[in-house]
Amino acid sequence: MPEPRLSVTALVGNLRVLVPSGVQVVVDQRSLLGGRRITTYGPPASASRPRLAISMLDVLGSVKVTNDEATWSPALMAQG
Numbered sequence: 001m002p003e004p005r006l007s008v009t010a011l012v013g014n015l016r017v018l019v020p021s022g023v024q025v026v027v028d029q030r031s032l033l034g035g036r037r038i039t040t041y042g043p044p045a046s047a048s049r050p051r052l053a054i055s056m057l058d059v060l061g062s063v064k065v066t067n068d069e070a071t072w073s074p075a076l077m078a079q080g
Contacts, residue, residue: 010062
């Protein structure tokens with residue numbers, strides 16, 4: 001079965017990606033004056049866990065990948 005792949009671009013802004021718990025995240029990033037933060041919790045990577053490949057491009061922006069809803073977007077979570 002092919003590996004799921006997500007391609008994301010952030011141009012002069014911030015992009016947040018929320019992944020389900022237990023998913024192994026592999027990131028390929030190209031950045032120009034930007035940054036990234038990958039935060040996932042749970043067991044270490046293994047062949048038995050599902051894997052998501054994310055290809056990122058950010059220009060003057062930032063990309064954040066997490067599986068914790070509270071840190072993904074506190075403002076959105078406060079709205080319910």
